[in-house]
Amino acid sequence: MIRGKSEYRTLIFDCDGVVLDSNHLKTDAFFKAALPYGQDLACALVDYHRNNGGISRYRKFDYFLSHLVPEGARGPSRxxxxxxxxxxxxxxxxxxxxVPGLDQLKASMPDCRWLIVSGSDQDELRTVFGKRQLAPLFEGGIFGSPDSKDQILAREMSRGNILQPALFLGDSRYDHEAARNAGLDFVFxxxxxxxxxxxxxxxLNNIAAHPALPW
Structure with a gap:
């Protein structure tokens, strides 16, 4: 279920694929970074990345080195x-x-706190959002890895930074699972x-889906 936008006290956005059209950049970067191990292993990492959207690069490279790269193979370190x-x-x-319409949506929700909760590196996110003048939209904070989305949501809820009712806007299975675990409404x-x-x-999960922003 999705409520009317005036009912929400907090909106939580994933970054890649929701606020920024950056999923393809990440996929290409995983492939190129892993290519010294050979094309087959680089493709295997891309498959793992696509099947585990929303999980940090740290966990993905850890999985790559511990589960996909054969023991004794030579290549870049973590x-x-x-x-x-x-x-x-x-x-x-x-x-x-x-994503088009972000400024207009913010203006129409003056009493709603916005946050970014992403699997991307937190320092990198804050630098990018600062340089692109997007940071002021997210007065609740811009959060990312190495903390997981579950950890971030639990922490910010305990601090009173996420006020209910709250809506998570995400583009992956993990986004939905994190929102469900935290008791948040969710839109894909x-x-x-x-x-x-x-x-x-x-x-199968009775999730509302929208091409871009839900209102």
Missing amino acids: EELLAEYAKLVFNGLLSCEV INQWTEFSEWRNYCR
Whole structure:
């Protein structure tokens, strides 16, 4: 169920695929960062990334090195993979499309607190949103990894920073699971999602889906 926008006291946005058209940037960066291990392993990492949207790069590279890369294979370390990934992604985040209508929606909800809760690196997010002059929209804060979305939501709710009723706007299975675990309403934003099974998932879980912003 989704309520009227005037009823919500808090809106929580995922970043990639919801506020920014950046999912494709992340996918390409995972592939290129892992390519020193060979194309097959780079493709395997991309598959894992797409099937686990919303989870941090730290966990994805940990999984890659511990479960996908054969023992004894030579290639970049975890720190080198993370550094290369960040370098590949950063400039793209400064220029990719922002979801249309964000400023207008904010103006129409003057009493609603907005937050970003993302699987992306928190420091990187705050830098990008600052440079793109998006940070003032999210007066509740901009939060990301290495903390998980579950950890962020639990912490910010305990601090009184997330006030109910609250709505999470996300584009992945994990976004929905995190919202459900926290007792938040949820809308699936589908225009930029890389979750190929989103239609079936939303139907089976009775989730409202919208191409972009829900109002």
